[in-house]
Amino acid sequence: MDLPVADRSVLARKAEIVARLRAAMADGAVIDDPAETRAYECDALAAYRCAPLAVVLPGSTAEVAAVLKVCHEERVPVVPRGAGTSLAGGALPTADSVILGVARMNRVLDVDYDDRFIRVEAGRTNLSVTGAVEEEGFFYAPDPSSQLACAIAGNIAMNSGGAHCLKYGVTTNNLMGVTLVTMEGDVVEIGGAHLDAGGYDLLGVVCGSEGQLGVVTEAVLRILPKPEGARPVLIAFGSNEVAGACVADIIKAGVLPVAIEFMDRPCIRACEAFARAGYPDCEALLIVEVEGAEAEIDEQLGLIRQTAARHDPVEFRESRSAEEAQKIWLGRKSAFGAVGQINDYMCLDGTIPVSALPKVLKRIGEMSRDFGLDVANVFHAGDGNMHPLILYDANKPGDLETCEALGAEILKLCVEVGGCLTGEHGVGIEKRDLMEVQYSAADMEAQMRVKDVFDPRWLLNPAKVFPLHMSAGRRAG
Amino acid sequence: MRVSSEEELAEAVRGACAPLTVRGGGTRPVGSTGAGAALDVSGLAGITLYEPGALTVVAKAGTPLAALEAALAAEGQRLAFEPADWRGLLGTAGEPTLGGMVAANVSGPRRVQAGACRDALLGVRFVDGTGAVVKNGGRVMKNVTGYDLVKLMAGSWGTLGVLTEAAFKVLPAPEAAATVIIGVEGADAAVRVLSAALGTPFDVTGAAYLPGEGALVRIEGFAASVAYRAERLAAALGAHGPVAVEADAERVAALWCRVREVAPFHGKAGDVWRISVRPSDAPGLVARIGGAWMLDWGGGLVWALLPEGSDLRAALGPIRGHATLIRAAAATRARIATFAPEPAALAAISAGLRARFDPRGILNPGLMG
Numbered sequence: 086m087d088l089p090v091a092d093r094s095v096l097a098r099k100a101e102i103v104a105r106l107r108a109a110m111a112d113g114a115v116i117d118d119p120a121e122t123r124a125y126e127c128d129a130l131a132a133y134r135c136a137p138l139a140v141v142l143p144g145s146t147a148e149v150a151a152v153l154k155v156c157h158e159e160r161v162p163v164v165p166r167g168a169g170t171s172l173a174g175g176a177l178p179t180a181d182s183v184i185l186g187v188a189r190m191n192r193v194l195d196v197d198y199d200d201r202f203i204r205v206e207a208g209r210t211n212l213s214v215t216g217a218v219e220e221e222g223f224f225y226a227p228d229p230s231s232q233l234a235c236a237i238a239g240n241i242a243m244n245s246g247g248a249h250c251l252k253y254g255v256t257t258n259n260l261m262g263v264t265l266v267t268m269e270g271d272v273v274e275i276g277g278a279h280l281d282a283g284g285y286d287l288l289g290v291v292c293g294s295e296g297q298l299g300v301v302t303e304a305v306l307r308i309l310p311k312p313e314g315a316r317p318v319l320i321a322f323g324s325n326e327v328a329g330a331c332v333a334d335i336i337k338a339g340v341l342p343v344a345i346e347f348m349d350r351p352c353i354r355a356c357e358a359f360a361r362a363g364y365p366d367c368e369a370l371l372i373v374e375v376e377g378a379e380a381e382i383d384e385q386l387g388l389i390r391q392t393a394a395r396h397d398p399v400e401f402r403e404s405r406s407a408e409e410a411q412k413i414w415l416g417r418k419s420a421f422g423a424v425g426q427i428n429d430y431m432c433l434d435g436t437i438p439v440s441a442l443p444k445v446l447k448r449i450g451e452m453s454r455d456f457g458l459d460v461a462n463v464f465h466a467g468d469g470n471m472h473p474l475i476l477y478d479a480n481k482p483g484d485l486e487t488c489e490a491l492g493a494e495i496l497k498l499c500v501e502v503g504g505c506l507t508g509e510h511g512v513g514i515e516k517r518d519l520m521e522v523q524y525s526a527a528d529m530e531a532q533m534r535v536k537d538v539f540d541p542r543w544l545l546n547p548a549k550v551f552p553l554h555m556s557a558g559r560r561a562g
Numbered sequence: 563m564r565v566s567s568e569e570e571l572a573e574a575v576r577g578a579c580a581p582l583t584v585r586g587g588g589t590r591p592v593g594s595t596g597a598g599a600a601l602d603v604s605g606l607a608g609i610t611l612y613e614p615g616a617l618t619v620v621a622k623a624g625t626p627l628a629a630l631e632a633a634l635a636a637e638g639q640r641l642a643f644e645p646a647d648w649r650g651l652l653g654t655a656g657e658p659t660l661g662g663m664v665a666a667n668v669s670g671p672r673r674v675q676a677g678a679c680r681d682a683l684l685g686v687r688f689v690d691g692t693g694a695v696v697k698n699g700g701r702v703m704k705n706v707t708g709y710d711l712v713k714l715m716a717g718s719w720g721t722l723g724v725l726t727e728a729a730f731k732v733l734p735a736p737e738a739a740a741t742v743i744i745g746v747e748g749a750d751a752a753v754r755v756l757s758a759a760l761g762t763p764f765d766v767t768g769a770a771y772l773p774g775e776g777a778l779v780r781i782e783g784f785a786a787s788v789a790y791r792a793e794r795l796a797a798a799l800g801a802h803g804p805v806a807v808e809a810d811a812e813r814v815a816a817l818w819c820r821v822r823e824v825a826p827f828h829g830k831a832g833d834v835w836r837i838s839v840r841p842s843d844a845p846g847l848v849a850r851i852g853g854a855w856m857l858d859w860g861g862g863l864v865w866a867l868l869p870e871g872s873d874l875r876a877a878l879g880p881i882r883g884h885a886t887l888i889r890a891a892a893a894t895r896a897r898i899a900t901f902a903p904e905p906a907a908l909a910a911i912s913a914g915l916r917a918r919f920d921p922r923g924i925l926n927p928g929l930m931g
Contacts, residue, residue: 197840197842198761199753199754199757199761199841199842200757200840200841200842200862201757201760201761202840222761222763223761243706244706244710246704246706250703250704251703254677254681255704255706257681257710257713258677258681267907271907273905273907273908273911274905275908277840277882277883278840278882279838279839279840279862279882279883279884280673280678280838280859280862280863281667281669281673281678281680281717281838282717282884283838283883283884283885283886283901283902283904284884284901284902284904284908284909284912284930284931285714285717285718285722285912285915285930286667286680286713286714286716286717286718287714287908287911287912288713289680289710289712289713289714289716290709290710290711290713290714292710292713293706293709293710294709294710310760310761310762310763311763312763312765313763332615333615333616334615336614336615336616336617336734337614337615337637339638339734339735339736339737340734341733341734377765377787378787378790378791380786380787380790381783381784381786381787381790384784384786384787385784436702436703436704436705437702438613438616438618438701438702439613439615439616439617440613440615440616465704468702468703468704469616469702469703469704470702470703470704503700503701503702504700504702505700505702505705505707506707507705507706507707508702508704508705508706509704509706510706511706512706512707512708516707520707520708523700523707523708524697524707524708525697527694527695527696528696528697528698528708529708530694530696531690531694531696531698531711531919532698532708532709532711534915534918534919535709535711535714535915535918536709537914537918538911538914538915538918539911550708550709
């Protein structure tokens with residue numbers, strides 16, 4: 086993976102820059118000992134690593150502003166970091182960059198149940214946002230798989246999704262406002278506890294901008310009353326194609342499940358070996374979850390059963406207790422861990438139109454054979470967000486490269502059928518060089534103009550999102 | 563000038579040497595200065611793709627909203643954000659178009675549950691001020707590939723680019739709907755009962771207050787479920803005032819059409835303001851502004867009808883949010899900005915974006931500051 090050539094003048098001034106950062110921060114919040122900065126060399130995409138110049142861990146918006154002011158004056162690139170759980174290398178440092186980690190900023194600042202919002206510092210973890218409001222019967226809807234560890238800051242940067250997006254949307258649909266610190270060190274409030282923008286929807290642009298437009302230090306999030314209940318069913322099928330057709334029919338039937346999850350045979354087998362969830366022996370299975378009161382759930386599941394019956398399911402398994410429900414989810418929730426037990430893997434994140442599901446699964450099967458690497462499919466079928474897991478052996482020379490090549494081909498296929506490169510993980514470093522598959526030069530130019538406005542010197546989160554050859558002229562300025 | 567294809571439009575913008583006023587159906591002339599030559603994009607019409615099984619529709623920007631909604635209804639689906647027709651409110655004629663709806667980010671009462679127009683918008687194609695054709699987003703529900711210019715285009719009133727096509731997430735239309743009507747008086751009591759309703763797990767899809775008619779709480783879904791939730795809501799909200807449940811489909815639809823289209827203000831003289839605030843700030847606000855008002859979005863959206871020429875923003879005080887002058891005489895517009903002035907730092911960002919997307923300043927000049 087290419088990174089821009091490190092700015093030598095920055096490297097040469099390291100001591101001076103670190104001293105200025107120390108002066109701007111509370112004691113102990115600046116780390117420059119290479120032994121201690123090691124933990125920040127990569128995020129959850131561990132295949133790529135780079136030691137940063139230094140790491141700063143501010144405790145307040147004012148400290149974030151002070152750090153950015155120093156870095157702006159010194160022309161030092163800054164890599165914002167939440168909890169470091171990015172699967173796309175969104176928090177990968179460059180050698181001349183300062184990592185700005187917001188993990189220490191994790192307080193709840195305000196909760197209002199009448200106006201249905203919570204204001205938190207951006208380092209707070211996703212799950213602990215719900216944790217702060219669940220006693221009152223509320224929750225925060227976006228639920229990425231890493232929700233125990235991942236921070237709201239990273240959720241906003243990547244516009245994270247989760248399993249329940251079909252009904253509740255992704256981060257951008259649940260974000261009402263942010264406190265953003267610009268690269269120059271100005272603190273601006275965008276949005277708030279009211280809905281929608283009076284001018285341009287800058288909040289919508291900041292969300293999903295991968296930390297390249299500013300550093301989000303606080304967020305106002307929409308909270309929702311918890312439904313009375315939820316219940317999943319498991320539906321097993323004899324082929325991927327039939328399972329895919331059933332997904333489209335469930336949606337057409339007028340039911341809006343909160344989640345429709347899909348697993349294919351390789352994935353089911355790995356999960357069984359690992360979690361022993363008792364899944365049926367089948368080619369593909371769906372987990373469909375609906376919400377409401379008991380009678381409402383029964384009615385919706387009745388409709389789903391009728392729809393599924395037209396596709397000759399191998400099994401239609403209902404859950405009659407909380408335990409049975411948990412068991413249905415058990416395999417799916419441990420899918421990534423299960424596959425990780427048997428192999429190294431790369432997790433893709435393309436999205437496709439739901440109608441293209443059978444065709445895409447068939448093509449992935451063919452590509453998998455051509456490249457000689459197994460692919461396990463587990464994904465959010467209701468919204469078309471796929472997570473093919475390509476299995477490879479990190480110790481086998483050339484295997485990672487083959488895996489990357491297969492991954493690129495699968496993502497190109499997603500775009501070809503009308504989808505996109507990434508549904509919820511973000512572009513980061515990982516998919517940067519594939520951007521031109523999806524977007525024309527004019528499309529990319531329009532996006533880069535936004536970056537020009539927010540961060541004219543192109544110092545924030547360098548080397549991500551835009552192919553280096555496209556941003557070269559701008560970065561040089 | 564009327565264009566009928568994206569290429570023609572791009573050429574027209576590229577070749578323009580004077581300002582252009584972008585026009586779809588001409589039904590939402592909010593703050594338009596009309597300073598430039600009209601650029602009529604209503605000829606860019608038609609649904610290009612509709613996949614009910616994927617809850618996705620793509621259509622050209624000039625497509626009449628009515629045609630799109632009819633196509634969705636034929637498959638038992640709809641635009642969940644409930645776009646409002648403003649012809650009655652603004653006294654305009656013509657056909658509301660998809661592009662105009664997106665440019666104004668128009669969302670109705672269901673905003674509180676299903677999100678705004680911008681939330682359902684999956685992708686756009688547009689021609690920027692240089693005449694370049696740009697696409698962003700796509701036609702799938704989850705897409706974080708690159709920056710989200712889709713949101714930027716929604717509500718930008720044609721000042722950053724001229725929309726040519728938009729893709730939406732659609733949702734199933736419900737089998738049944740009901741309105742729980744609570745007889746309360748005044749904004750304080752109304753916001754209290756609406757907040758209580760929105761805090762229940764009963765999936766409220768509308769929460770409005772029309773003075774004299776009471777607080778209105780809508781639920782939608784399968785018939786048995788609607789009946790169940792109406793009963794639970796009626797029980798939960800009874801302490802606030804006398805409760806009635808309206809379950810007749812036509813009457814429920816007509817009532818929410820009145821809310822959506824701000825019918826109480828139709829044909830009445832005065833300036834119309836649309837104010838977004840946090841719901842608990844609404845009672846204080848309406849107490850200060852005087853004039854007629856109604857509430858939507860659980861109190862988060864205040865519609866106010868004020869005597870001509872009064873500056874509502876002066877009455878906002880410390881309240882955070884934004885007020886847009888939706889309907890006013892030219893003399894008032896000359897004095898009072900249509901869109902809420904932004905704090906300096908945000909205004910600089912907005913101006914920077916506009917200068918880069920429309921470097922010659924030819925798209926709807928004068929609109930949006």
